[in-house]
Amino acid sequence: MKLFVLxxxxxxxxxxxxxxxxxxxxxxxxxxxxxxxLYMAELDNWxxxxxxxxxxxxxxxxxxxx
Numbered sequence: 310m311k312l313f314v315l316x317x318x319x320x321x322x323x324x325x326x327x328x329x330x331x332x333x334x335x336x337x338x339x340x341x342x343x344x345x346x347l348y349m350a351e352l353d354n355w356x357x358x359x360x361x362x363x364x365x366x367x368x369x370x371x372x373x374x375x
Contacts, residue, residue, distance in 0.1 A: 310342065311372055312342070312373045313340065313341055313342070313343050313345075313346040313370040313371060313372055313373060314336050314337055314338060314339070314340055314341075314346070314370070314371055315337040315341075315349050315350060315368060315370060316335070316336050316337075316369050316370070317336075317337075317366050317367070318334045318367050318369070319331050319332075319333040319364065319365075319366055320364065320365045320366070320367060321363060322363045322364070328365065331364075337349075340373055343372075349368075350369060350370055352368070355368075
């Protein structure tokens with residue numbers, strides 16, 4: 310079975326409107342099935358409190374290499 314971790318990455322918007330990865334990420338270190346990870350990454354499962362429209366967080370599942 311493939312195992313995955315949930316990764317949160319921080320993005321910033323440039324003055325031209327492009328989103329760029331700004332180098333920070335957080336990894337939920339407990340491995341899980343892809344199905345569970347995708348469920349956790351669904352935005353409906355989170356409460357968002359964003360006060361700066363030029364920054365955003367993305368959630369994604371990354372496979373753990375053995």
